[in-house]
Amino acid sequence: TKSAGAWEASVVERQLRCSGVLEAVRVVAAGYPDRLPHSELVGRYGALVPKHSRGGGGESLAGEVGEKALAVATIEALGFKEKEFLAGHSKMFLKAGVLASLRRKREEHIFRGAAFLQSAVRGMFARSAYKTLVEAERTRLQRIR
Structure with missing residues (x-):
């Protein structure tokens, strides 16, 4: 359910993956x-x-x-x-x-x-x-x- 101030890890992870942030972090870390x-x-x-x-x-x-x-x-x-x-x-x-x-x-x-x-x-x-x-x-x- 959606509520103000609540984080859903799966939603945040999907958003980060789709926007390329996770891949960018992986490349920089490499x-x-x-x-x-x-x-x-x-x-x-x-x-x-x-x-x-x-x-x-x-x-x-x-x-x-x-x-x-x-x-x-x-x-x-x-x-x-x-x-x-x-x-x-x-x-x-x-x-x-x-x-x-x-x-x-x-x-x-x-x-x-x-x-x-x-x-x-x-x-x-x-x-x-x-x-x-x-x-x-x-x-x-x-x-x-």
Whole structure:
């Protein structure tokens, strides 16, 4: 019977099980405190995987292979062992420290890309300035002759 303030253990257990709370507690207790949806993991960290490891397809493979398989392939290609992650139906569960390592690798990748772009732009400006100086010198020498 339903009454205010009364707990029925079977009803509470069923509600917790249906809402996924019991499964989440079990996963965290097993040592996987961090979780990411497969699509988010591939979208955020897939760029870190070398092209030869991706098979040249990248995210376009998601429809053919499946997001779960693509997420597993991504995390394995980044050097993580099977015991460091657990692939669920829709999420990847990560051991403590794995997510921090992924974030650090992503930051390093972004930094390297930014440094490359900066050096390319600086080189472009330097070549442009040099070209301007050379043209000015040619003009000066032509006026002298």
